[in-house]
Amino acid sequence: MQIEVKNLTKKYQDKLALDNISFLLDEPKIYGLLGRNGAGKTTFMEILSGHILATSGEIMIEHENPFDNQRITESICLIKEGNNFKKDLKVKNVLRIYSIFYSTWDHELADKLVEEYNLNPNAKVKTLSKGMESALGIIVGLASKAPITIFDEPYIGLDAAARKKFYEILVEEYELEKRTIIFSTHLIDEVSLLFEEVLIIQDGELVLKEEAEVLRNKTCSVSGTIQEVESFIKDKDIIGKKQLAGMMTAYVYADMKQARLAGLNVEGVPIQELMIYLTENKKGA
Amino acid sequence: MKYKLDDTRPIFLQIKEQLEDSVINGTIMPGERVPSTNEFASYYKINPATAAKGINELVNENILFKKRGVGMFVTENAKDILIEKRKETFYENFIQPLKSEAKKLHVSNEELVDMIKEGNTDAN
Numbered sequence A: 001m002q003i004e005v006k007n008l009t010k011k012y013q014d015k016l017a018l019d020n021i022s023f024l025l026d027e028p029k030i031y032g033l034l035g036r037n038g039a040g041k042t043t044f045m046e047i048l049s050g051h052i053l054a055t056s057g058e059i060m061i062e063h064e065n066p067f068d069n070q071r072i073t074e075s076i077c078l079i080k081e082g083n084n085f086k087k088d089l090k091v092k093n094v095l096r097i098y099s100i101f102y103s104t105w106d107h108e109l110a111d112k113l114v115e116e117y118n119l120n121p122n123a124k125v126k127t128l129s130k131g132m133e134s135a136l137g138i139i140v141g142l143a144s145k146a147p148i149t150i151f152d153e154p155y156i157g158l159d160a161a162a163r164k165k166f167y168e169i170l171v172e173e174y175e176l177e178k179r180t181i182i183f184s185t186h187l188i189d190e191v192s193l194l195f196e197e198v199l200i201i202q203d204g205e206l207v208l209k210e211e212a213e214v215l216r217n218k219t220c221s222v223s224g225t226i227q228e229v230e231s232f233i234k235d236k237d238i239i240g241k242k243q244l245a246g247m248m249t250a251y252v253y254a255d256m257k258q259a260r261l262a263g264l265n266v267e268g269v270p271i272q273e274l275m276i277y278l279t280e281n282k283k284g285a
Numbered sequence B: 001m002k003y004k005l006d007d008t009r010p011i012f013l014q015i016k017e018q019l020e021d022s023v024i025n026g027t028i029m030p031g032e033r034v035p036s037t038n039e040f041a042s043y044y045k046i047n048p049a050t051a052a053k054g055i056n057e058l059v060n061e062n063i064l065f066k067k068r069g070v071g072m073f074v075t076e077n078a079k080d081i082l083i084e085k086r087k088e089t090f091y092e093n094f095i096q097p098l099k100s101e102a103k104k105l106h107v108s109n110e111e112l113v114d115m116i117k118e119g120n121t122d123a124n
Helices: A041-048 A091-101 A107-116 A130-144 A160-176 A188-194 A212-218 A226-233 A256-261 A271-284 B011-024 B037-044 B048-060 B078-104 B109-123
Strands: A003-012 A015-025 A030-034 A056-061 A076-079 A148-152 A180-184 A197-202 A205-211 A219-225 A237-244 A247-253 A265-268 B064-067 B071-074
Touching (some): A015 A056, A197 A271, A226 A237, B011 B048
Antiparallel strands (some): A003 A056, A197 A205, A219 A265
């Protein structure tokens, strides 16, 4: 489903959470939505899911506004960091309710995951540990098979092994059927290989939207003497730089081969680092 | 198979290089089937589209061919093609960095040649 974001702005009293952002997600892909705390990611995902209204501008899903629009919200599943479900419900009832709401619901997958994550179907949500509650969220998100599935930091309390299982099943499901998955997390190193496209939000603005492979190919860190590095980066797009004892490292959009030929020490930049440099810069500016 | 991929280089290139290495060192022989896009994606937990890009480039370079409904297989002359290709980039990938490091350390060309020869005798 096509998602078109047009001049989207959201204000909470005096605070600008989203500042006139526009972009298009036109294909079913796994998108990584990254940014620091308070950057505006969660606000964006809540507007996208039709939970809250924008102050101005809009998000159109297949040319329709998701707010108060059942046809559209049936195609969207948002799993948040916590409090996704009513505390007094039993696990099996949570699953039943969602299975009725989502016409795309996969019963078999839900059952399989309940077993994999060792959830007791008769337990009430309020008796679940943090990790177990997160597991339930992940089960609902995956089994919903919603054409737009959004995970907003979905795994508080989940240990590394349980997160790994989640990534595995996510890939398997995505292979079987492509859908739009928007994934927001701070554990970028764990999931960056899953992203096909990366969006970075900072202070309510979109600072980057690019294919993950293009980022890996085009960004690099170059090190050498201050003079060497300065002369190499003078006509380049610079993400950040630092220096120590006459040596300088700069993070730039540049061709690695060209940098090597210039005699510089060249390394790639992991997406997590890139996010840090991009958002640090903005803060300082 | 590498245990983990490197997030700082394009993933499709790493998938591609890995298959190339397997063909060059004979781990996968001509006519043998190679892992599918989905097998790579599941194994490394990477985006299937990315794995597909690496495999498709190898098809375009006549290293792999597709048998409909069965999978991807290594072509008869895959190894020869790859060795030729690797030789072409050998200078750029190995000799150039060697020379630039040598220059930094004031190692002359003669000394460098001597070192390579020495390495040869050591290996024998």
